[in-house]
Amino acid sequence: MNKYQNKYQLPNLPLPAPLLGSKTGTFTEYTVTKRMPDIAHRVIKENNFPPEINQNLEKLASELKNGYLQPLKNDHSIDFYHWEKYLEIHKNQRWLDVPWFLAETYFYRLILNITNYFQPGKNHQLDPFLLQKEQGLEASIDAIIYLCTQVEKWLDDSQKQDKPSKSSLIALLYFSLWGNRVDLSLWSAFEENRSSFDIQTQLTNILVDDSFAVTKLLTKSAHNRIDIVLDNAGFELICDLCLVNFLLDSGFAAQVHLHLKPHPTFVSDAMIKDVHYTQEFLAAGSHPQVKSFSKRLNKNINSGRLVLQEDYFWTSPLAFWQIPKLLKDEFAKSNLIIVKGDANYRRLLGDLEWDYTTNFADIVAYLPTPMVALRTLKSEVAAGLKAEILTELATIDPKWLTNGQWGVIQLVH
Ligand SMILES: O=P(O)(O)OC[C@H]1O[C@](O)(CO)[C@@H](O)[C@@H]1O
Numbered sequence: 001m002n003k004y005q006n007k008y009q010l011p012n013l014p015l016p017a018p019l020l021g022s023k024t025g026t027f028t029e030y031t032v033t034k035r036m037p038d039i040a041h042r043v044i045k046e047n048n049f050p051p052e053i054n055q056n057l058e059k060l061a062s063e064l065k066n067g068y069l070q071p072l073k074n075d076h077s078i079d080f081y082h083w084e085k086y087l088e089i090h091k092n093q094r095w096l097d098v099p100w101f102l103a104e105t106y107f108y109r110l111i112l113n114i115t116n117y118f119q120p121g122k123n124h125q126l127d128p129f130l131l132q133k134e135q136g137l138e139a140s141i142d143a144i145i146y147l148c149t150q151v152e153k154w155l156d157d158s159q160k161q162d163k164p165s166k167s168s169l170i171a172l173l174y175f176s177l178w179g180n181r182v183d184l185s186l187w188s189a190f191e192e193n194r195s196s197f198d199i200q201t202q203l204t205n206i207l208v209d210d211s212f213a214v215t216k217l218l219t220k221s222a223h224n225r226i227d228i229v230l231d232n233a234g235f236e237l238i239c240d241l242c243l244v245n246f247l248l249d250s251g252f253a254a255q256v257h258l259h260l261k262p263h264p265t266f267v268s269d270a271m272i273k274d275v276h277y278t279q280e281f282l283a284a285g286s287h288p289q290v291k292s293f294s295k296r297l298n299k300n301i302n303s304g305r306l307v308l309q310e311d312y313f314w315t316s317p318l319a320f321w322q323i324p325k326l327l328k329d330e331f332a333k334s335n336l337i338i339v340k341g342d343a344n345y346r347r348l349l350g351d352l353e354w355d356y357t358t359n360f361a362d363i364v365a366y367l368p369t370p371m372v373a374l375r376t377l378k379s380e381v382a383a384g385l386k387a388e389i390l391t392e393l394a395t396i397d398p399k400w401l402t403n404g405q406w407g408v409i410q411l412v413h
Pocket of ligand 1: 031104180231232266340341343344346379
């Protein structure tokens with residue numbers, strides 16, 4: 001039995017069917033047949049791979065619309081045998097007919113397989129999305145300066161008052177939520193600066209807001225541990241690191257653990273190297289507040305108060321309730337788990353077709369610790385919404401489920 005086959009605790013409700021690309025007219029279908037091929041083409045365009053690799057990427061792009069899953073060649077990565085298991089029941093199935101979450105996670109895993117990411121040689125550990133990640137950061141420099149300055153000020157205020165400010169914590173939860181809108185798999189870093197949104201107007205677009213309940217859960221403590229399951233690098237990571245520096249240096253948390261992806265996936269998802277790159281990027285700037293923010297971050301990493309950890313679970317097609325025991329035991333030591341972003345939210349719900357009014361806590365009943373999800377909606381998966389809100393949304397914004405304009409802060413405790 002490997003570590004991904006432990007006996008796990010399920011949601012409290014019968015499980016509905018998974019989202020599938022074969023459902024005509026859905027965003028899921030659009031993603032498999034259009035967005036994913038586009039991403040494969042972008043990988044070709046933005047890297048300098050030899051023709052053979054590019055041909056294989058082209059082949060993958062062309063198979064998505066109507067073709068079948070191709071097997072994974074043994075690339076000697078740690079997760080190769082896990083993937084053989086995940087794929088066992090999907091042999092001879094079309095991309096459109098396998099669960100969407102598996103289709104997406106496997107697509108990104110195949111890109112690494114094709115580009116020789118795990119093999120020694122020129123492309124070893126070459127992040128095929130690197131250019132997008134770097135540009136994403138550079139494009140949001142004004143928002144970065146604004147945010148870092150703000151956090152430094154809030155930390156000064158907290159120190160003067162000798163107690164951490166709950167309203168600053170709420171503001172940082174909002175930043176962390178809306179930072180998630182800047183997702184490079186939906187919008188290329190080159191399109192426009194998506195980080196210059198107005199937080200104030202976005203407050204009205206939060207469909208469930210448990211941020212106050214989160215602040216009730218957290219008080220100043222020399223023992224609190226907070227775990228954050230991270231999502232994107234770039235501007236979202238900056239927002240998350242603002243939250244991290246504030247939690248640690250205001251006294252809300254004694255330790256923060258960041259859970260990162262072990263390899264590139266979902267275009268902009270953050271890895272440990274992205275946290276270091278971001279810290280160095282901030283340190284290299286000339287703005288004094290940004291510099292002191294980056295020093296703070298560095299200090300927190302070096303002192304061991306900020307722990308960076310990765311696990312192949314985060315790049316697997318598994319539902320959150322299939323979390324490996326070791327990781328679940330880690331979470332049991334935490335006071336709060338913060339789960340970021342759309343893809344992690346889909347994992348929380350198993351990417352299943354829940355009725356959108358289903359009680360969120362009845363689904364996410366399997367975690368040993370209070371958990372808050374910060375997610376802007378970018379896929380047809382949701383729970384915990386009021387029926388009257390659904391009726392209203394259907395009239396005011398028919399694309400509300402996928403356009404990234406709406407968010408939730410949902411706490412289970
Ligand atoms: O970065 P995030 O918020 O996890 O978004 C990635 C998600 O967004 C999408 O690109 C849009 O649905 C999905 O394919 C994926 O779930």
